[in-house]
Amino acid sequence: METSVVLLVLLAALLHATWNAFLHLSEDRIWLLGMMSIPYLVVSAIGVCVLPLPARAAWPYICASVVLESGYCLALIRAYRSGDFGQIYPIARGLSPMLVCAGAFVFAHETLKPLAMAGVALVSLGIISLAFRRNMRFSGESVPFALLTGCFIASYSVVDGIGARVSGNGLSYVMWVYLLWNVPQFLLVWKWRGGARGLFIGREPVLKGMLSGVIALTAYCFIIEAYRYLPIAMVSALRELSTIFAVLIGWLFMREKLTVRRIVACTLVTLGAVLIRV
Template sequence: MEPFVVLLVLFSALLHATWNAFLHLSGDRIWLLGMMAIPYVVISAVGVIVLPMPAPAAWPYICASVVLECGYLLALIRAYQSGDFGQIYPIARGLSPMLVFVGALVFAHEALKPLAAIGVALVSLGIVSLAFRRGMRFSGESVPFALLTGLFISTYSVVDGIGARVAGNGLSYIMWVYLLWNIPQFLLAWHWRGGAKGLFIGRTVVLKGMTAGVLALAAYCLIIEAYRYLPIAMVSALRELSSIFAVLIGWLFMHEKLTARRIVACALVTLGAVLIRI
């Protein structure tokens, strides 16, 4: 069972990198995030009807996750306003595996074996190093908000890891989280981008946003299920292999350079993943 779950996590990482590529290429990221909320709301509304209710013990985690997801979104948007995608994404994603490792140890009492712990550290180091490229500068505001984004990611990862287990049904848990989170996300984007006229001004963005939303929803549903079978820190670290997929997507489809620095960073992440798996 465990090898199959690991493969699901890696597939989730590929989906995550793909929808982030949609976000990266979008000319209006706020509107695209708003359109991503549409399939979230539709699918999660169906999910809460057909799936069993989460156990009562899961509701504090559901409410906490909704608040943390909203905070994550606001921090991410604020970081992108003053920073480059290629810097913000690795900093935010690379910080989370180590923080999740600490959070899972403290709150879920999960301790990884020494090799796995070293693997988590290598994954974080490799991902963060992707943000540092010759000739690039960080703005004064981008790094703090990227770090805040990483803090939100790690916190909701631990909350969701515990919540999915106590809920009795991981999919039911995440359906409620996404329903309660994405309604305000859609309404905010709707308000900021002029309401219904945005649907006609940016129809391509609408379609791309809905596609990205389906990919993102599928990616995290796989992660929620994986939390039930593997340690939270292990799932979080393996999920961040999405950074390698993001580098490959940028190289293959966006004509971004695959520099020696990036190859070394990807090698560190891969080595970390191998140690985690061992």
């Protein structure tokens, strides 16, 4: 069971890097979030109708997750406005594993074995080093927003990890989170773009936007399910292997350089994941 859950998390990592690449490449990221909200709303509306209600203890976590997910999206959009995908994504994702580890210890009373802790540290170090520029410095005005994004990621990861466990049904939990989060998000984008005429601008971009939503929703459903079987910090760290996929996507499709530093960083991340798994 554990091996299959780990493989599920790795698939989620690939899907997560993919939809972030779509967001980065979009000329109108707020519009893309509006398009992504449509499959979220359709699937979650069906989900809340057919799945059992989450347990009463889960509702504070659902409400907190809705707020944190909204903050995450706003911070990520601002970070991508002027930042390079190969820099912003690693900063945002690399900060979260260690923060999640601390949060899971404080709020969920989870502890990892020393070898796994070393693996989490290597994952974070390797991911953040992907964002370094010359002279081992960060560059760009988007870096503070990338750091803020990482804080939001860590916060909702801990909240969702605990919430999924106390809910009695992880899928029901995430369906309610996505429904309550995406209704106001979609309405805001709808109003901002002036209704259907401004939102549905053409078949191809609309389909791409909705596909991004399907990919993102699927990825996080996998993560929520994994939280029920593995420690929160372990799931968070393994999920951040998405940065390796992000580097490859940036190299293959965005003409970003695959430098020696990035290869070394990816090796550190992979080694950290091996230590966590062992």
